[in-house]
Amino acid sequence: MNPSATGWIDKFGHIVKDYNTLYDNFDELYNHLKSLGFIYGVNISNPEFIIHEHPLSDDEKAKVNLLTALYFTYREQEKETDFSKFLDCIFEFYKQLGFGKVSLLNKILTGKKTSSQLELLIDSRVYLDDNVISKTFNSIITNSLLFIDVLTFKRYLTTTDNIKEHAQKLEYITINITYHALNSKEKNKKDEKLASLFASSLTFIDSSKDSFDGSYRDQLTNDFTLCENQYFFDVACLTVWEDLSLDYKESDFIINIGKDLGLNADSILKSIEDIGAFFDKNASKIPHLKNHNLATQFYDSMAKIVNKLILRNSKRLQKELSESKELVTLLSKSTMKDLTEEEKKKVQNQLLDIFKSIPSLAIFILPGGAVLLPIFIKLIPKLLPSSFDDNRLDN
DSSP, X not given: OOTTSTTHHHHHHHHHTTOTTSOSSHHHHHHHHHHHXXXXXXXXXXXXXXXXXXOOOHHHHHHHHHHHHHHHHHHHHHOOOOHHHHHHHHHHHHHHXXXXXXXXXXXXXXXXXXXXXXXXXXXXXXXXXXXXXXXXXXXXXXXXXXXXXXXXXXXXXXXXXTHHHHHHHHHHHHHHHHHHHHHTSOOOHHHHHHHHHHHHTOSSSOTTTSOOSGGGGGGTTSSOOHHHHHHHHHHHHHHHHXXXXXXXXXXXXXXXXXXXXXXXXXXHHHHXXXXXXXXXXXXXXXXXXXXXXXXXXXXXXXXXXXXXXXXXXXXXXXXXXXXOHHHHHHHHHHTTSOOOHHHHHHHHHHHHHHHHTSGGGGGGGSTTGGGGHHHHHHHGGGTSOGGGOTTOOOO
16 A cells, blocks of 8 residues: 555555454554554554555655544444445544635535545645745654544544534643643753644644643543543653653653543553653654754655655656666666766766656756755665676575
8 A cells, every 4th residue: 555646545445344343442542553653643653454565654654544543433433334434424524623714625625525535635634734845854744643633533423513622622732731741851952843843733723822821731631531631641751751761850740640631540650651662662763853963854854755756656667777778787886886977977867867757756857856866876776676786685
């Protein structure tokens, strides 16, 4: 399954019909999503039943995890496995939240309800509203508060009254807990990145206009379910644990928040243990924990983009390369030794001609796109036949 290509939701619907008994209840779904990182706003992996040909990017994992969470929440609540009925329900849900007021989404939500339209809708929820330049320098480009959609959808399946107002309350409590959790510790650059990520992920409230005083604690147990309170607490644990430690001041804050949320001692301890285990296993994969300079961030981000483009167009590239023996020879040579200036120019011109024939690789032929070619050449052994790469190790 390729979440960046049209038809991935239909493919998901085809696959998931064989896994309708995967989760016995919402708590089981929640705990699995937490182990995948979705609850914490990062997406380390996807459910095991999702098979993909190439490694997925962070945003693609987020799409799959969001759809998985929404579908199994619907299935558990409605006891319904008809995927087309689920799609109709999702469209109506997002329309009730007011997304139809946005020009693009208005066309999506008022037209014929199809899976391809839902793909556009999910894209609008996953990607932060940011410009291309800042995304290039910032590998964190996905909405970190997507689980609020799931919690709101769960409530919507019970009652459609004041559904947007409830989403606003969920965001208000979440961002306040994050803010006050950060204030319970000595701040660092990682804290600032995390705070910025949560703030930029807000959809239903404006953090610059909403109050960050202690009054939010009076609302913690009002109008919220146990699973919503559990989410608030897990976000609090994430916020204080991102430096991989928990001092006495942070511990005091966490314990008190847990009590205010009505959680028992076992639930509080389990959440603390869960976040500790998650960081022990995945700290190196969490974008906002990486301290890179701008040049490194730029290179890493562009390498991810180019790698994704290569993998997604591998078959077409292989076909094009097979028709240019000189180019393949030079590319294979470049993996082992430096090319001469004349050879580099030859490679560049021939590659740009190939990229013109593949629309999704148009980024390479834009002004300045040639700077991406060294990254492409570094990744090219994945496409070349093994006979052209004498240094390849077979697993």
